[in-house]
Amino acid sequence: MSVPRIGIWIIGARGGVSVTTLVGLSALRRGVIPETGLVSSLADFAHLPLAEWDQFVVGGHEIRSTSLLAEAERLHRESRVIEASVLGASRTFLSQTDANIRPGVLWNVGSTIRQLADGAIPDESLARSAVDRIQRDLKEFQQREGLDKVVVVNLASTEALLDPTLWPETWSQAEQMLEEPNCSLPASSLYAIGALELGMPYINFTPSLGATPLGIDELAKKKNICHAGRDAKTGETLLKSVLAPMFAARNLEVMSWVGHNIFGNLDGKVLSDPENKASKVKSKDQLLERILGYPPQSLVSIEHIGSLGDWKTAWDHVHFRGFLQTPMTLQLTWQGCDSLLAAPLVLDLVRFVLVAQERGETGALGALGSFFKSPLGTDQHGFADQTRVLLKWSRGPE
């Protein structure tokens, strides 16, 4: 039996995380970089039948008409991260992949994202028609490339968050919304619906709505397919989910937790729009109360500072009280390259989701909670607990 070919379909295919993932994937195929940063490559998961790097074929949707290569060169130049040799060797792979990219959907993305778009992007008058187009692209990709499976990953810019009272609670409600001319669902949800209806797993790496509403989760279950999300946990929030349990376990009272994030890439520019930022901040800010059992005063800022490029710098100031009510302080400074922290997790998620699909798991995969700031399908937020659950999940049902 021949090795299956697997498609990864990326929404936001020419963005920073996507390009970094692609350069990395190309280097992994050639075996020129170690598997540092890849969770799925840990010895802990060696028993799993994980997809190999050369099984993957990539395509996607995008709204900007730049090229993968141009974006990779920009990353190299501005953030001084991708080495010249690694970049050079990935050129062919990048241009082949570029040929698999199709115009995206701009339904309800808001003006900041809409302004990014250039070239000819079809503008459907019904959400259902946009979903149809998405599905035509997905099927064409699968057939043309002869793919056994396709996983859809949302790496597009963060949309403004839809008011939760408008989230569809059943699939029939969602289905109906798609036919209404003023359908309030954002593009990320249309992509999710497009994928799930075709029985393709959907991963939401971003804080956008995607498959979050119960109504869309119902669709997944109906189609016997799984999905995972929301908003990958790569920096400050990761640290919060690691450190907050310590304060809880030591009965130290967190009085306030302030986090200031600065960075300068395109993602940061989109997040300068207060509406888009709100999705992100919310996603970053909820876990303290869950872990501590009470809400300390908390503040999260995200600001675009151009000179930093992809280097996200976060300063956290934790003010807590110990014995005899004495106030003490912990401060953190995190200097991480955002796309490089994200890229391996994209590959991890695709591999783990494929395992879940093989096992027949459906709906939101709570076992992948350690990867997300607002994990679907679980209430756990502490990172150590989430890590243990992932490990246990990997061993399969007892």
Place this chain on the structure above:
Amino acid sequence: MSVPRIGIWIIGARGGVSVTTLVGLSALRRGVIPETGLVSSLADFAHLPLAEWDQFVVGGHEIRSTSLLAEAERLHRESRVIEASVLGASRTFLSQTDANIRPGVLWNVGSTIRQLADGAIPDESLARSAVDRIQRDLKEFQQREGLDKVVVVNLASTEALLDPTLWPETWSQAEQMLEEPNCSLPASSLYAIGALELGMPYINFTPSLGATPLGIDELAKKKNICHAGRDAKTGETLLKSVLAPMFAARNLEVMSWVGHNIFGNLDGKVLSDPENKASKVKSKDQLLERILGYPPQSLVSIEHIGSLGDWKTAWDHVHFRGFLQTPMTLQLTWQGCDSLLAAPLVLDLVRFVLVAQERGETGALGALGSFFKSPLGTDQHGFADQTRVLLKWSRGPE
């Protein structure tokens, strides 16, 4: 049946941690402070038959002839931590406890600690005679105060560490050493032997040797008694044991971990002696390799900066590599009041050790590993894992 009276016998009874523990204990008895910082007071442990604050009577050994009150006032003045009202109300308790303090043992403590001593401290010519004196003091305390049980806690200055090749591996070997005129065991081990021979549990809050050697652990088991140690985990090392597992779980390669500690109390002064410091640094530095599975370059410094008093400030610089080998950085600054972080753990350890004694557990209590930098009786160093083990232990044998 009347409520049992429990003795806590503190080695180093007039030191910073001890005095803070006593002021806190007095305030807890009066109910004027919340139980912040006390692990044993968490809801998680509400099912345990924990000792109440007013069951405790305190005594101890000490080599300096200052008074508890004088030391408490110094802490208040210099480190601005203990509030005037809290201090005022604990005066009676402090002076009553002072009457229970006896001259300590200076066997093999090294010149820096020896220089701290004042007043008339007996200087036995045989280690066994020093142990005898310790036991006379313990028995006299128990009888005079009518105590059901006595727990011995080592809060004395950090001794220089004995070369591991000289640690007794059997109790008979240890027993023989006590009779040799040049017995190389340090005071902390004599105190441990003194306690365990009398069937009293022993807790080693410090990096000193205490009951660490197998030969002394054998004594504990023989006497059906438990002990716990070594070196309480209250600051930088706590953070390491919380954060290092995150790097492991994310497959991020820690290249170097540098930690600089500055503080200005008496403990810090003793640790300025390179020999004494070596015990502490070793205890702080071993866990990275255990957690990560490889040894990053690592550096730990401890320096005495007088102006800081009891305020321990630690700066940690973690240099790690992510995907595509990109170096990134996490920095931490911890500003904690050392004695206030330590004091509640002293009370927690006493309470938990009493539960273990009641249950008949013997030897080193690995389940209390979360409290220590160099935990005895366990190989676990990750804080989340240790926390889970403690919780599980609290539920008792299945």
Place this chain on the structure above:
Amino acid sequence: MSVPRIGIWIIGARGGVSVTTLVGLSALRRGVIPETGLVSSLADFAHLPLAEWDQFVVGGHEIRSTSLLAEAERLHRESRVIEASVLGASRTFLSQTDANIRPGVLWNVGSTIRQLADGAIPDESLARSAVDRIQRDLKEFQQREGLDKVVVVNLASTEALLDPTLWPETWSQAEQMLEEPNCSLPASSLYAIGALELGMPYINFTPSLGATPLGIDELAKKKNICHAGRDAKTGETLLKSVLAPMFAARNLEVMSWVGHNIFGNLDGKVLSDPENKASKVKSKDQLLERILGYPPQSLVSIEHIGSLGDWKTAWDHVHFRGFLQTPMTLQLTWQGCDSLLAAPLVLDLVRFVLVAQERGETGALGALGSFFKSPLGTDQHGFADQTRVLLKWSRGPE
């Protein structure tokens, strides 16, 4: 000849800076604290005929009906800064001073400040009438206490800033505004006018408008009196004005300078109102371009974090480029007690302004620029240059 008695009239007399100044002044009079933090007490200024601490009598305007003592006790309790003994000994002085405090003026202070007010505060229908009341209070204070001179210091909450196009450019224009029912001048300017018309020097410690407009400066010159301002430089901005000249002198290109400030006192609460905050941020943010000669991307945030009380914590992140265009980083964390940094400067400014008045200097005192974030009467922003100018000024005209 008897020693002159000098009045200090404080606007915002029961605020944090004022109370701290008064507790300190009381301690200085009793000689129980060293003169740490007082610029005027440096050997450099020993040749100046500076006022002595016991020459001062204090009164002021205030809109809250709390007492000086109550506020001092709050500071002591919440921010753990003023020592109990120092506070205790200043009780008499505080209550005597309290008797000299009169209801303030709420003209155009905005809703956030207005909400602070309690008790019976007269509400004039004309700005001129409010000025009249201010002047009655000032004259009554001077006469009742038999004062040779009175200096007025604005320590009131930061007002929203008036649009610069509305600032009066001549005194006659300002005078006319006072008679208009919708006079747009804020309270701080009415206080300034009140003082200057009476020939009393005016110091604006805050970012509020005060005597900033040319039209009010003209009044000062007409009356042969001096004034100084604006917005005392006590923390982050001080550091900026010290460090930015280094980058300039080394030809290092500052690409971005981000500053995040968190603190929890009443001042911080007022600054949570975006309008009031805007005054402060503007005042903090202008000097980089002046010093560097070009505007780096710059960001200043001020947020109220209750648990910090008077402890202002500022994190600054400076991203600069060196040789071969290499980006490098300097980060600062400043943990200062805001009122304690401010209080000695209040006393310094009063003393220096009295010297200027004695010498007959009029208008804005540019020589005091080192004390202010938005210095009036000078274009210099670099701290070292300002310090040199102050020193030179102290030696008097050549």
Place this chain on the structure above:
Amino acid sequence: MSVPRIGIWIIGARGGVSVTTLVGLSALRRGVIPETGLVSSLADFAHLPLAEWDQFVVGGHEIRSTSLLAEAERLHRESRVIEASVLGASRTFLSQTDANIRPGVLWNVGSTIRQLADGAIPDESLARSAVDRIQRDLKEFQQREGLDKVVVVNLASTEALLDPTLWPETWSQAEQMLEEPNCSLPASSLYAIGALELGMPYINFTPSLGATPLGIDELAKKKNICHAGRDAKTGETLLKSVLAPMFAARNLEVMSWVGHNIFGNLDGKVLSDPENKASKVKSKDQLLERILGYPPQSLVSIEHIGSLGDWKTAWDHVHFRGFLQTPMTLQLTWQGCDSLLAAPLVLDLVRFVLVAQERGETGALGALGSFFKSPLGTDQHGFADQTRVLLKWSRGPE
């Protein structure tokens, strides 16, 4: 008249600072980088007749037989600082310069530096003979390249510091030492003597002894030539000399100043030897007392952390007291690329020293104090004052 050709003779020619200087010089000649980081290129010095980049020819002494190109490639690879294109274009210049490098002198350099040496390094039995060889190399360089002037710059590894009681106080004393078989002068001083005897200016960029002794300064004056030193001020000490004057000017009492430096280049490896480190630490640590007028407790550590390469990270913790004796804290983290901070100053110093030589200035150039941690010829340590003096000097004698 033709443009003069100027030689720069570098001791330690294949070290990190030297290689970076050469790559930068090559780029400046080609005009492909801006003059960022170059003090002499500031508008303030536009009136000076400064040497142009293409007037320079470089040669030097070295004890390691690697090549300039190999070292430049290592810097590029390990520290990710020099861009590939900039490096590529400097290849020819680097290999031409390599041909001008001669074996260095190992007299009294200590075992750590001696171990760096490879290839055939002559080992003279008299210091005077080593000086002779140095002079032969210098003259041969000047003649072969047809140079109008040669400036000698010490960029070699930091030697252990000679006990000050052994420093020659007169030239005749120094001259005599050179003839003694056990001459205690280190190589850096032999190089200095070699240069000055030939009437060539000498710049000591390192903490090594060089021309520091009065006896060698006397030689310079005798020969009507100037010299400058010692230990370039590029990071933590620069910040100290900028910030300490602020604490002085505000009458804030610095109680302690702790500085921890970590970095991973060859310089750092040499400084791991406690003897060599002592020179550096001393040079870094003296200025606080000079600026403040009293010695705060102070601590400076320098540690070699391999993963950091050329990235020097310094953490400074300043503990100071304000009004009412309240302790406050300022912390700094500096992340700078050491060679890139140093390289432009090498070029600045050469240019300024040439101006001084042209003007006939002799002995130690105190006006260049802003460039050094232990400035010769001046007592000034505050950076702003030093900057002003440099500016004034540039305008020439009045």
